[in-house]
Amino acid sequence: MALKGLLIDYSYCTGCHSCEIACQVEHGFAPDRWGIKIAEIGPWQIKGDKWQYSYIPAPTDQCDRCAKRAQEGKTPTCEHHCQAKCIEIGEIAELAAKMTRSHMVLYALR
């Protein structure tokens, strides 16, 4: 089976946790289980007003790309509810072509 992609434009990820909770409630996960989880990188001061301060969501082994939703023709719930609209799931080659700026990350998913 061809791999799918999960593209995050993390220059816009505010760390709002909507992807995490949307996933938890969609799949009935407990508060300590995730299908996608946000890593906080920073904050630390690099120099002057330049700070390292990023949030990067990462899919877990419990991510099923919202298989049930896909059957109903719906987008995965993390993508649907992302408040920064910075998550996209789809064909990996098409998403790779969208990686034209820094601060983007593409995950390969089964």
Place this chain on the structure above:
Amino acid sequence: MTAENTFVRHKKPWQYQEGKYTVTRGGAWTGPGCHDGCGVLLYTDQNQKLVKVEGDPDDPYNQGRLCVRCLDVPHVVNHPDRLLYPLKRAGERGENKWERISWDEALDTIAAKFIDIKDKYGAEAVVFNQGTGRDIVPYMSRLAWSYGSPNYTCTLSGFACFIPRISAMAATTGSFWVSDCAQNFADRYDNPEWEPPEHMILWGNNPVVSNADGFYGHWVIDLMKRGTKFITVDPRVTWLGSKSEHLLQLRPGTDAALALGMLNVIISEGLYDKAFVDKWCTGFEDLAERVKQYPVDRVSEITWVPAEKIVAAARAIGKSKRVALQWGVAVDMTKQSLPACQALSALFEITGNVDRPGTMIRPSSFLAVQSGWGWEFLGEEQNKKRIGLSKYPLLQYGFTCAHPDEVLFAMESGEPYPIKASWNQTNNFLACMAADPKRVIPIYKNLEFNVVVDLFMTPTAVALADIVLPAATFTERDGVLATTGSQRGGVINKVTSIGEAKSDMEINLLLGKRLRPEAWPWNNVVEMFDSMVGTQHMKFAELREKGPAYMPYEYLGHEKGLLRHDGQPGFNTPSGRIELESTFVQMIGLDPLPYYEEPEPGPVSSPEMYKEYPLILTTGARTWSMFHSEHRQIPHLRALHPDPIIQIHPEAALKYGVSEGDWVWVENHMGRAQRKVELTPVLDSRVVSTDHAWWRPEAEAAEPNLYDVWKLNINQLIPFAPGDSGFGANYKTLLCKIYKVEEGER
């Protein structure tokens, strides 16, 4: 109305079947509390149980997105601790002993008591307190005023949230102004008239976490994608601050000084909009003279912001084509907030960033009930008894509330008249809104009768209530989007029922009918909503089918004669212009120009106290998953923020001997509260920051423990001390010391 409302085109009807679920479209407002009212799709099963909430992609407001609190609403609605029935106190106040009663018994008891008090002391002897973020302003104000009480208010010292901003802008421009994020248009960012701001100033606001009424915080990310640059003014380096072109990390409470210093730069360097000022402003010469008292070096010393940064940010504002000011409660929560808000307003006023696309615009009002509904039922004789009018005369000009601090002092002293009872709806003030809660509690215990209306049992209800009424969440009731998100008209749809909980508006209708039937002529809430929506020549059912509805919006209202009752060009002020020197403020005997006053206590105003309490404490940091005192019992949301924290710079932590994860007491001359230490470099080492409104629903409810509220409520360090105008209070500018909690104290 000269033009038609625009409706949103939906792919599906307002209610439809999807597999085994019924899906219902509508607005998410409220409780639980919120300041937005996003478009949602509510999924219910065959037993009418709410199983899922999704964002409605067709709703232009949130465009399918949702925050964690809405995504997890089913766990709030179906929570086992929800209040299910009306309760009557069965023990002493504070014992948490209750007896289930019927709605008729509850409402008849309350009505009989309120009528008895009115006969004996006058209706002004009952105070009506509301909290924030719940859909009750029209209904509760109507309840208070139709009953005859002018004392409709809240328990927040100096109305220190939103109202100071509105007051300052209304007094000086005749209107309220908000950032233009294309929210007035159904086609939003695609609207051909709209342009993104070139700069947005984020002042005392982290909008992605917390936002004012009708402003969806992540719109700032939409703007960022469209090229808007940011100027952030905040004591903390927020994520948005780290992405900003200018980052001004100020000492808490010095906002007015910083704004005046920036005005100094803009005026002295000739960067203001001369044509706009000449044509549309008064008092510019006096403002220019006033800002000379705030040279950049002095302002830098006051605010701790380096002089070159102040100059650079001021120049950016002065030279930008389109500036929007997105400001937060931090400015309202300075004691002299009226002159502070005047200073901030002047930044967009003298630069002509007024009612052009991508600048500051007038918020539309689909239903004109934002500041209350049914004022005509009160009458002038009762209005004269409104507490606070004589001390704070600004309340006479278009304001309908009693003054919260003065109401409390009246309860305490019995002057100018005794208060006998309170109605508290959506207000858990012992955990959240009230300053100095240990002063408040005996005052309310001294009243003959207290009613609390809420979703869950709270510290306020346990300590004070004689009757507790169970309120419905937004999924359990019909409603109209009446105040929050007022730029569009929409409805809220009932999809489920929990116990015997009733909506806030139905509770008010049923009690109102018992107290003053002619003010509540409707047989049910939908008839009441029909009457409200009728001002837009619609019925509730039609708005449900076709909404959200967007009113027509025209930019440059002042040029087109849209702002004044006489239809003339100009602003709705005595002079017809924006009054940089305010006629209204002068009329009430206060300084008509913006000025800065040192926070008291503070490092400058009380140096002796600063030696004992060497850290500046700012409170009320917002979190992703909790709305004020709510959501502590919701597992997924609590897991995101399990404990109250105090953020402190690692150098300060070292100095005061505390480490990451330590529990500490945060203490000042008034009281103390426990917090868990979180080390962070985003604060100045002289400043600490904490979140607010903490209690533990899992802890012992009965007094004296009261759900741990006395261990955790940070407002025990805050006095009731409003600014000279009556608006503003220092909730965010305090002094404190910290030290470790001893074993056994937790």
